[in-house]
Amino acid sequence: MDNVAAEQARDALATAEHARRQVAEEVGLPRAYWWVMAAGWLVLGAGGAVLPWWLTTIATVAFGAGHVIFASRLLSGRRRTQQIQVSAAVAGRRIPTVVVGMLFVFVAVTILVALALDAEGTDHASIWAAGMVAAVVGFGGPEILRVVRRWVRA
Amino acid sequence: MTQPKFDELIHPSTRLSLVATLAAVDWAEFAFLKDRLELSDSALSKQLTTLEDAGYITTERRVSGSRRKVRARLTPAGRDAFDGHIAALQAIVGDAARPLSGPAPRS
Numbered sequence: 031m032d033n034v035a036a037e038q039a040r041d042a043l044a045t046a047e048h049a050r051r052q053v054a055e056e057v058g059l060p061r062a063y064w065w066v067m068a069a070g071w072l073v074l075g076a077g078g079a080v081l082p083w084w085l086t087t088i089a090t091v092a093f094g095a096g097h098v099i100f101a102s103r104l105l106s107g108r109r110r111t112q113q114i115q116v117s118a119a120v121a122g123r124r125i126p127t128v129v130v131g132m133l134f135v136f137v138a139v140t141i142l143v144a145l146a147l148d149a150e151g152t153d154h155a156s157i158w159a160a161g162m163v164a165a166v167v168g169f170g171g172p173e174i175l176r177v178v179r180r181w182v183r184a
Numbered sequence: 185m186t187q188p189k190f191d192e193l194i195h196p197s198t199r200l201s202l203v204a205t206l207a208a209v210d211w212a213e214f215a216f217l218k219d220r221l222e223l224s225d226s227a228l229s230k231q232l233t234t235l236e237d238a239g240y241i242t243t244e245r246r247v248s249g250s251r252r253k254v255r256a257r258l259t260p261a262g263r264d265a266f267d268g269h270i271a272a273l274q275a276i277v278g279d280a281a282r283p284l285s286g287p288a289p290r291s
Contacts (some may be wrong), residue, residue: 034190036280039273045197046270049204052220113216120208 050120057121057179058110058172059129063101067133068168070097075140075160105129124184132171132178136163188275189268193238198223200269202231206241206258207266214254232256240265 070093077086103109107125108116144159152158166174178184194203201221206212218228232254235241240262244255258266 034195034273034276036277039276039280042195042197042200043270043273043277045200046204046273049201049220050208053205053208108210111216112213114212115210117208117210 053114053116054120056110056114057107057116057125058175059101059104059107060110061172063104064171065168067097067171068164071136071140071160071164071167075144075156075164078144078156078160079154122184124182125179128178128182128184129175132174136167139163186264186267186271188272189265190272191265191269193234193240194265194269198227199231199235202228203235203240203258203262203266206256207263209257211244211255211257214256217256235262238262 074086074090074093077089081089105126106118106121107129108118108121110116140156140159140163143162144155147155147158194200198221202217205217205220214228214232217223217232218225221228223231232241232243236243239259241256241258244257246253246255
């Protein structure tokens with residue numbers, strides 16, 4: 031230990047920190063989660079346009095329940111790939127809150143876009159709104175989560 | 185509080201990266217470690233064997249479909265050694281940053 035200079039020790043600490051950061055970059059949800067979410071969004075949007083309101087409500091509740099049952103293990107953000115399981119200490123506890131918060135924002139955006147399109151007289155406004163948000167969720171979900179994590183330091 | 189304990193086995197750069205990576209995960213597969221550490225199969229195997237012989241990690245061989253996969257995880261002894269080593273490195277850096285003690289020069 032006496033032979034190790036401070037500069038060497040600093041480099042070693044930087045190496046260890048770099049390794050930890052590389053693992054932290056792996057925190058997130060599997061790509062398939064975002065695609066399933068996007069598909070669900072689209073189906074519910076289409077349902078809202080063609081089904082009676084009570085059936086759409088049941089479908090939405092069922093989708094939410096399915097999300098709770100099947101995705102709850104994923105929401106920790108520790109199993110984005112099948113190659114590693116990030117430790118709870120590195121992933122932190124705020125990823126589920128961040129993801130659920132994102133979903134609430136997406137719901138709000140869908141409603142606002144649908145109302146705006148409807149006000150302009152667009153046919154099937156809910157389908158168009160759901161389609162737009164579904165595309166954002168499917169293509170940009172992982173990236174949006176990464177940015178939001180950085181903002182809220184989760 | 186972790187006792188600082190410099191660990192010669194962990195200190196080499198590649199091994200430190202490997203142990204630091206494993207300290208941040210519950211487990212990692214061989215392919216992930218190989219990719220992130222940019223090591224060949226044989227080089228990574230050698231490092232894992234060294235750490236396994238020291239009791240710092242365990243490896244587990246699994247069959248997934250037609251492929252065999254190796255999973256590595258840090259043992260409690262490995263985690264203690266890593267934490268102690270990091271504490272020792274921090275102590276070295278801290279000592280170097282501390283001003284030398286002694287009487288202040290008179291003007």
